[in-house]
Amino acid sequence: xxxxxxxxxxxxxxxxxxxxxxxxxxxxxxxxxxxxxxxxxxxxxxxxxxxxxxxxxxxxxxxxxxxxxxxxxxxxxxxxxxxxxxxxxxxxxxxxxxxxxxxxxxxxxxxxxxxxxxxxxxxxxxxxxxxxxxxxxxxxxxxxxxxxxxxxxxxxxxxxxxxxxxxxxxxxxxxxxxxxxxxxxxxxxxxxxxxxxxxxxxxxxxxxxxxxxxxxxxx
Amino acid sequence: xxxxxxxxxxxxxxxxxxxxxxxxxxxxxxxxxxxxxxxxxxxxxxxxxxxxxxxxxxxxxxxxxxxxxxxxxxxxxxxxxxxxxxxxxxxxxxxxxxxxxxxxxxxxxxxxxxxxxxxxxxxxxxxxxxxxxxxxxxxxxxxxxxxxxxxxxxxxxxxxxxxxxxxxxxxxxxxxxxxxxxxxxxxxxxxxxxxxxxxxxxxxxxxxxxxxxxxxxxxxxxxxxxxxxxxxxxxxxxxxxxxxxxxxxxxxxxxxxxxxxxxxxxxxxxxxxxxxxxxxxxxxxxxxxxxxxxxxxxxxxxxxxxxxxxxxxxxxxxxxxxxxxxxxxxxxxxxxxxxxxxxxxxxxxxxxxxxxxxxxxxxxxxxxxxxxxxxxxxxxxxxxxxxxxxxxxxxxxxxxxxxxxxxxxxxxxxxxxxxxxxxxxxxxxxxxxxxxxxxxxxxxxxxxxxxxxxxxxxxxxxxxxxxxxxxxxxxxxxxxxxxxxx
Numbered sequence: 001x002x003x004x005x006x007x008x009x010x011x012x013x014x015x016x017x018x019x020x021x022x023x024x025x026x027x028x029x030x031x032x033x034x035x036x037x038x039x040x041x042x043x044x045x046x047x048x049x050x051x052x053x054x055x056x057x058x059x060x061x062x063x064x065x066x067x068x069x070x071x072x073x074x075x076x077x078x079x080x081x082x083x084x085x086x087x088x089x090x091x092x093x094x095x096x097x098x099x100x101x102x103x104x105x106x107x108x109x110x111x112x113x114x115x116x117x118x119x120x121x122x123x124x125x126x127x128x129x130x131x132x133x134x135x136x137x138x139x140x141x142x143x144x145x146x147x148x149x150x151x152x153x154x155x156x157x158x159x160x161x162x163x164x165x166x167x168x169x170x171x172x173x174x175x176x177x178x179x180x181x182x183x184x185x186x187x188x189x190x191x192x193x194x195x196x197x198x199x200x201x202x203x204x205x206x207x208x209x210x211x212x213x214x215x216x217x218x219x
Numbered sequence: 220x221x222x223x224x225x226x227x228x229x230x231x232x233x234x235x236x237x238x239x240x241x242x243x244x245x246x247x248x249x250x251x252x253x254x255x256x257x258x259x260x261x262x263x264x265x266x267x268x269x270x271x272x273x274x275x276x277x278x279x280x281x282x283x284x285x286x287x288x289x290x291x292x293x294x295x296x297x298x299x300x301x302x303x304x305x306x307x308x309x310x311x312x313x314x315x316x317x318x319x320x321x322x323x324x325x326x327x328x329x330x331x332x333x334x335x336x337x338x339x340x341x342x343x344x345x346x347x348x349x350x351x352x353x354x355x356x357x358x359x360x361x362x363x364x365x366x367x368x369x370x371x372x373x374x375x376x377x378x379x380x381x382x383x384x385x386x387x388x389x390x391x392x393x394x395x396x397x398x399x400x401x402x403x404x405x406x407x408x409x410x411x412x413x414x415x416x417x418x419x420x421x422x423x424x425x426x427x428x429x430x431x432x433x434x435x436x437x438x439x440x441x442x443x444x445x446x447x448x449x450x451x452x453x454x455x456x457x458x459x460x461x462x463x464x465x466x467x468x469x470x471x472x473x474x475x476x477x478x479x480x481x482x483x484x485x486x487x488x489x490x491x492x493x494x495x496x497x498x499x500x501x502x503x504x505x506x507x508x509x510x511x512x513x514x515x516x517x518x519x520x521x522x523x524x525x526x527x528x529x530x531x532x533x534x535x536x537x538x539x540x541x542x543x544x545x546x547x548x549x550x551x552x553x554x555x556x557x558x559x560x561x562x563x564x565x566x567x568x569x570x571x572x573x574x575x576x577x578x579x580x581x582x583x584x585x586x587x588x589x590x591x592x593x594x595x596x597x598x599x600x601x602x603x604x605x606x607x608x609x610x611x612x613x614x615x616x617x618x619x620x621x622x623x624x625x626x627x628x629x630x631x632x633x634x635x636x637x638x639x640x641x642x643x644x645x646x647x648x649x650x651x652x653x654x655x656x657x658x659x660x661x662x663x664x665x666x667x668x669x670x671x672x673x674x675x676x677x678x679x680x681x682x683x684x685x686x687x688x689x690x691x692x693x694x695x696x697x698x699x700x701x702x703x704x705x
Contacts, residue, residue: 122427123398138391145384154380161387169394173401176346176394177408183350184390190357191383198364198376205369214373217454219513219522 007126009050014130016043017167018109021140021160025101028094030152034080037156037163040137041071044163048170051127059178060170070185071163075192082196083152096147104147105140112136119172127171134171138164149210151199155192162188222275222282222341225259225290226334228252232301233330241312241323246305249330253301256337257294263287268698274343281343281413284698285551289340289477292555295681296469296562297333300462302674303566304329307460310573325365325460332358332466336474346411348478349386349393352442355471356382362463363455374451374458381451385441389478392434396485399423399431413481420488429494432486435479436498442475443532446505453513456525457578461569464521468528469562473554476535480547483539484703492542492705499540500631506533507638514645521568521578523649524561527604530642531557537628537635538619546622547700549615552692556611556682560603563678567597570667580649585656592666594654596675601650603682605643610679611686 020040027033048064051057096104109132116132123131141160144153166184175181206214232249239245264287267273272283282290308322315321332355339351356379364375393411400410403422409415441448456464483495510530517523531553538550568578570593575583586594603610616639623632666672685692 118426119395119398119430122402122424142384145380151376158380158383158387161384165387165391165394168391169397172394172398176397177411180344180346180350180411183347184353187350187353187357191353191379194357194360195376195379198360198372198379201364201367202372202376205367205372211376214369214376217370217373217458219453219516 006050006054010047010054010127011130013043013046013050014133014167014171016040017047017163018133018137018140021137021164022102022105024144024156024160025105025140026098028098030083030150031080033153033156034076034083037079037159038072038076040160040163041073041076042068044167044170045072047167048175051170051174055174057174060175062178063175063181066182066185067166070189071159075159075189078193078196079152079155082200094148101143101147104143108139108143109136112139123172127174131168131171134164134166134168136164137167140164151195151202151211154211155195155199158195159188159192220275221259221263222273222280225256225263226280226337226341228256228259229297229330229334229337233327233334236323236326236330239323241308241319241326243305243309245323246301246308246326249326250298250301250305252330253294253297253333256333257291257298260287260290260294264291264695268694278343278412279347280341282341283702284695285477285480285702286340288551288555288695288699289474290337292473292558293333293336293340293470295555295678296466296558299559299562299566299674299678300465300469301326301329301333303465303569303671304462306573306671307462307569325362328358328362329462329466332362332463332471336470339474340477343413344411345393345396345413345416345478345481348481349390352389352439352475352478353383353386355474356386356442359455359459359463359467359471363459365460365463366458368458370454371458374454378451378455381448382442385438385448387438388434388441389438392431392438392482395427395431395434396423396482399427399489416485417488420485423485423489425490428486428489432482432490432495433498435482436502439475439478439482440502443472443479443536444506444529445502445532445536446509446529449506449509449529452529453522453525456528456565457519457521461565461572464524464569465562465565468525468565469558472528472532473535473558476532476539476554479536480539480550480703483542484705487542487705496540496542496628499536500628503533503536503540504631504634506530506536507635511638511641511645514642517645517649518580519578520580520583520649520653521565521572523580523646524564524568527642527646528557528561530638531561531604533638534616534619534635537623537631538615540631541619541622541626541628542705543622543626544697544700544704545625546619547704548696549618549622551696551699552611552685552689553615553619555692556615556685557604559678559682560600560610560612563675563682564597564600564604567593567600567675570671571597574664580653583653585654585658587654588656588658590664590666592672596672596679598650598654599679601646603679605646606639609686610682611689612682614686614689
């Protein structure tokens with residue numbers, strides 16, 4: 001790959017991660033949100049592929065394969081199956097409505113570019129310049145966690161936070177040593193599985209529930 | 220080799236429970252393996268203090284004095300928790316009409332939990348440390364929600380969501396440390412090894428390290444239960460089965476704090492001690508203030524113990540902020556003393572809850588007269604936890620305060636003491652309601668069996684012993700403090 005096609009491929013893939021994040025704010029049906037987070041996982045894997053090809057780094061390509069398999073396929077499929085009983089269900093009463101969410105995401109992206117600039121300058125590579133995109137994805141993930149009330153949406157929010165961090169890591173340092181990368185992916189997978197099991201138990205115990213209706217415990 | 224053995228022991232205990240399908244004998248095997256972890260930890264400590272750090276498993280594992288100290292703490296608390304866990308498993312089998320499926324799941328999860336904590340403190344690489352700490356979150360989420368009541372499900376959901384976000388931030392912090400290490404000339408495969416980090420830290424980019432350490436404190440601090448990231452802790456600790464609360468409060472919090480201590484040492488080399496100190500003083504004082512204000516109005520004794528953990532984590536953070544060798548030695552002693560006293564208290568509270576059927580402070584009265592053994596242990600445990608002599612928490616708190624004055628943090632120490640006085644009054648008030656008073660009937664219920672009382676009394680006795688005679692630990696504490704002191 002020559003310089004300019006590398007840089008445009010990388011920008012495109014990283015940009016796709018952020019676009020998916022914003023799209024998730026826009027969508028209300030759980031099924032399409034799960035599809036979108038799968039697309040985000042794929043785009044993240046693509047970033048790693050582009051970096052791996054550019055740097056001739058086999059470890060990075062292996063990490064990319066793990067990311068695509070886990071975040072692009074396995075986790076979304078599991079998530080879809082877990083919410084299978086009510087896959088048509090929607091986030092009917094989000095704490096922040098869609099237009100306001102989109103405005104908030106714009107503000108978060110600006111914030112990410114302001115804070116990420118110093119890191120980007122420090123890294124100093126083409127990839128490093130894209131670090132603010134990773135931070136923006138992370139911040140939008142936080143926003144989803146706070147502003148959405150369905151259990152599945154919160155799991156998606158966590159995945160977005162994680163994808164944002166993974167993107168930042170790929171862009172800053174071309175990934176972690178492969179063994180650690182593997183451990184991290186495995187932890188994420190298990191975490192999602194645990195959350196899905198819990199959300200099913202919540203549904204059995206409380207019925208189809210919004211999370212802010214859980215108020216058994218307080219001081 | 221010895222390090223691999225230490226990690227294999229909890230696995231062995233878990234396997235025994237799986238094979239024995241949660242029968243009582245298999246649970247005793249797990250108790251024995253956790254005891255063996257403790258013994259092996261002590262033996263390794265002797266060796267490490269004499270000959271220096273050892274590594275194993277092709278450099279993946281490494282034990283310096285600080286790591287083996289934490290192994291000893293984990294071994295001691297897990298011995299207590301798995302011992303009383305036999306009661307929990309037996310009660311569970313009664314509830315499930317003699318079926319042992321769920322109780323064996325419980326036993327295996329507890330062993331996995333202990334194993335991941337050991338991996339966290341023995342990892343040579345801070346990336347592996349992260350993986351292990353995150354794994355403890357996943358394992359314990361099931362244990363918190365084990366009873367499947369509404370409250371426990373809510374607690375475990377909050378726990379895993381809040382801690383996953385926290386630990387994700389710690390990962391971002393680790394990424395930035397890695398970035399700094401690579402730019403300072405570290406080789407990619409070893410750049411996150413503790414020894415390599417310390418060797419290159421003086422060349423790390425300062426502004427990047429500030430960013431990274433703030434994320435680390437925020438991230439691992441969530442797991443430590445430091446304010447303002449504490450909100451999961453009272454719920455999780457009050458809803459989990461008693462032995463799990465004991466393990467979480469007694470060691471899991473401090474294992475996360477161990478991670479902060481490691482990164483603090485790196486940050487101190489890169490930036491000087493000022494930055495980490497400021498950050499830790501802020502979260503410490505916030506935690507103390509929060510614990511004091513919420514302990515006054517507490518109505519649930521398990522939640523009372525949980526907020527008490529937030530207080531002690533605040534004290535530990537303040538001690539670490541001081542950062543000199545004396546302070547770190549006291550912090551470590553406090554970690555051990557708090558672990559012992561708090562786990563005994565949580566285990567006792569589990570027995571009280573099973574006997575009295577409520578976790579409300581108002582629901583338990585005249586305990587000392589009706590159940591002298593349980594009431595006595597609970598009372599003495601609180602005395603230890605409130606930092607009264609002869610228990611080791613008295614010694615460690617005194618030394619921490621002295622060290623804080625020495626480095627110019629005297630004002631913070633004074634503020635901490637004000638909070639401690641408030642907490643003292645609040646807890647004594649609650650305890651008086653629960654423990655004192657004449658018995659309402661002349662009929663005394665049967666005391667707990669001797670094998671249940673033994674570990675509880677033993678734990679407190681050890682806590683008192685190291686408070687009076689610090690000498691068996693002084694060499695180890697000294698060596699461990701040297702690892703991370705500024």
